[in-house]
Amino acid sequence: MLAEERCDKIVSLVNERKSVTVQELMDYLGASESTVRRDLSSLDSRGEIVKVYGGAVAVTVKPHDDDVRQRRILFPEEKKLISKHAASLVQKDDFVYIDAGTTTEYIIDYLTERDAVYVTNAVSHAKKLTQNGFTVYLAGGRLKQSTEAVIGSTAANFITRYNFTIGFWGTNGIHRTMGFTTPDPEEADIKRVSMSRCKRRFIVADSSKFGAVSPVTFADFKDASVITDKKDGIYSECANIISAN
Amino acid sequence: MLAEERCDKIVSLVNERKSVTVQELMDYLGASESTVRRDLSSLDSRGEIVKVYGGAVAVTVKPHDDDVRQRRILFPEEKKLISKHAASLVQKDDFVYIDAGTTTEYIIDYLTERDAVYVTNAVSHAKKLTQNGFTVYLAGGRLKQSTEAVIGSTAANFITRYNFTIGFWGTNGIHRTMGFTTPDPEEADIKRVSMSRCKRRFIVADSSKFGAVSPVTFADFKDASVITDKKDGIYSECANIISAN
DNA sequence: TCAAAGTCAATCATATTCATTCACAAATAT
DNA sequence: ATATTTGTGAATGAATATGATTGACTTTGA
Numbered sequence: 315m316l317a318e319e320r321c322d323k324i325v326s327l328v329n330e331r332k333s334v335t336v337q338e339l340m341d342y343l344g345a346s347e348s349t350v351r352r353d354l355s356s357l358d359s360r361g362e363i364v365k366v367y368g369g370a371v372a373v374t375v376k377p378h379d380d381d382v383r384q385r386r387i388l389f390p391e392e393k394k395l396i397s398k399h400a401a402s403l404v405q406k407d408d409f410v411y412i413d414a415g416t417t418t419e420y421i422i423d424y425l426t427e428r429d430a431v432y433v434t435n436a437v438s439h440a441k442k443l444t445q446n447g448f449t450v451y452l453a454g455g456r457l458k459q460s461t462e463a464v465i466g467s468t469a470a471n472f473i474t475r476y477n478f479t480i481g482f483w484g485t486n487g488i489h490r491t492m493g494f495t496t497p498d499p500e501e502a503d504i505k506r507v508s509m510s511r512c513k514r515r516f517i518v519a520d521s522s523k524f525g526a527v528s529p530v531t532f533a534d535f536k537d538a539s540v541i542t543d544k545k546d547g548i549y550s551e552c553a554n555i556i557s558a559n
Numbered sequence: 560m561l562a563e564e565r566c567d568k569i570v571s572l573v574n575e576r577k578s579v580t581v582q583e584l585m586d587y588l589g590a591s592e593s594t595v596r597r598d599l600s601s602l603d604s605r606g607e608i609v610k611v612y613g614g615a616v617a618v619t620v621k622p623h624d625d626d627v628r629q630r631r632i633l634f635p636e637e638k639k640l641i642s643k644h645a646a647s648l649v650q651k652d653d654f655v656y657i658d659a660g661t662t663t664e665y666i667i668d669y670l671t672e673r674d675a676v677y678v679t680n681a682v683s684h685a686k687k688l689t690q691n692g693f694t695v696y697l698a699g700g701r702l703k704q705s706t707e708a709v710i711g712s713t714a715a716n717f718i719t720r721y722n723f724t725i726g727f728w729g730t731n732g733i734h735r736t737m738g739f740t741t742p743d744p745e746e747a748d749i750k751r752v753s754m755s756r757c758k759r760r761f762i763v764a765d766s767s768k769f770g771a772v773s774p775v776t777f778a779d780f781k782d783a784s785v786i787t788d789k790k791d792g793i794y795s796e797c798a799n800i801i802s803a804n
Numbered sequence: 805t806c807a808a809a810g811t812c813a814a815t816c817a818t819a820t821t822c823a824t825t826c827a828c829a830a831a832t833a834t
Numbered sequence: 835a836t837a838t839t840t841g842t843g844a845a846t847g848a849a850t851a852t853g854a855t856t857g858a859c860t861t862t863g864a
Contacts, residue, residue, distance in 0.1 A: 317841075317842095333563060333564050335560075336821075345843090347843085348842070351821095351822075351823080352841090355823095366561060367821070367851075368851085369561050437682050437685065437686060440702045441682060441707060444704040447704075452697070452699055452700065452701075452702050454698045455696055455697065455699065456694065456695065457688070457695050457697050462689070464699070469699070472717070522605070562851075591852065591853045591854075592811095592854090593852065593854075594852060596811095612812085613810080613860095613861090
């Protein structure tokens with residue numbers, strides 16, 4: 315049997331059944347364990363399936379933003395580590411952009427540089443920053459309910475007036491072929507615009523985001539470094555991964 | 560069975576049944592107590608379920624409206640009347656400016672016109688508006704800590720790009736010779752700019768403000784109508800007073 | 805309050821899964 | 835024909851998941 319044929323069968327089976335074990339694939343294909351594993355690795359790196367311990371599962375695109383209040387409780391420890399590292403990168407007189415998102419919100423807790431000026435499109439971030447005594451500019455534009463972020467063309471326009479020296483962005487997915495992704499096209503626009511106006515660009519993301527795909531790509535690996543909680547072997551080749559440990 | 564599969568089943572079952580015991584999960588999954596516990600811990604730390612003594616329950620998003628309701632109870636009758644009247648003035652397709660301030664915030668509770676577009680420089684107002692399902696644009700610029708209002712030249716600039724059909728402003732003082740006054744020069748700037756871009760202008764103020772003077776004058780009697788809780792004999796000659804009774 | 809029953813986290817031994825390496829065979833190139 | 839590449843399967847030890855056990859902790863009911 316051709317390798318390609320085998321891989322097609324695997325993808326079909328995984329998508330149909332949503333998950334499958336290595337053993338099942340060995341029986342189904344009449345191939346050895348090694349071959350199945352090799353196929354799975356290759357399919358995973360091409361983003362066609364997601365390899366998990368014991369087998370593989372189908373790639374699922376999560377179409378909706380979770381509500382802010384719901385998302386805020388995910389992975390707090392990892393996010394703190396990441397945020398701490400990110401905050402340490404801000405220097406005196408930096409002009410800092412902080413994107414909306416729960417991970418980026420944690421960064422604020424660890425900021426110390428009071429001679430920097432901060433700009434954000436997130437209402438909660440702006441409030442927190444002023445409360446902590448920092449100078450902050452909030453982007454103007456339409457306010458999105460679920461994430462409490464300012465978005466739309468007005469916001470994009472607002473942001474293009476600035477030139478940031480450093481910036482931090484969150485992401486919903488980090489995927490080998492799809493790059494950095496987010497569920498909302500308008501939030502993606504804001505991310506793109508703000509990144510285009512920024513010199514040093516960092517994506518902050520806990521390792522659960524690796525392999526995930528959301529509907530809209532807003533940047534590729536070459537566009538930013540990733541600050542995360544552990545080195546990820548698969549992605550370290552194509553992306554600039556910064557481990558916060 | 561893959562660990563992933565098992566966890567999916569747990570999440571489904573918990574969300575469906577709202578709560579489940581460890582014993583039930585052991586039977587349902589055919590897994591050991593240890594494994595079930597481990598899965599629960601992992602799912603809990605990822606925020607997908609909530610671990611409780613004896614099992615797990617579904618994550619429920621609790622509405623944090625308590626404070627709003629509480630405030631509404633404590634809210635003086637006069638302000639309620641004023642706000643109600645102000646809100647009733649908004650018509651279909653209006654382009655509405657709502658200034659920062661506690662009195663103006665109450666207006667939002669009585670707004671019904673969903674075909675209007677709202678613009679504000681107050682973070683709290685913007686949040687409330689989106690939460691109530693209105694389209695809202697938040698002015699961009701420097702965020703003032705104490706009042707959480709967006710101020711400064713950037714904000715003023717932002718506002719000059721719009722032409723409002725109706726607008727509502729608060730005030731700290733209403734005085735025969737000093738006109739409408741407020742304590743902060745920068746907030747006064749924003750008030751002036753926004754009023755200059757607005758066709759129908761209303762000051763909302765309870766009657767205690769009459770006779771008071773704050774450091775900065777931002778408008779005169781000819782510039783706006785006053786919505787208040789009673790007709791004031793002295794001022795009715797020189798100002799356009801609207802009684803909310 | 806107490807004791808009994810139930811529940812929990814930590815630990816350990818076992819079983820499974822994994823990536824790496826090597827060996828071999830078939831396909832391809834020189 | 836010979837060398838090189840490519841695909842495959844087997845073997846290895848390392849990594850990971852699992853299940854049983856333990857003693858500590860929590861709840862329950864008297």
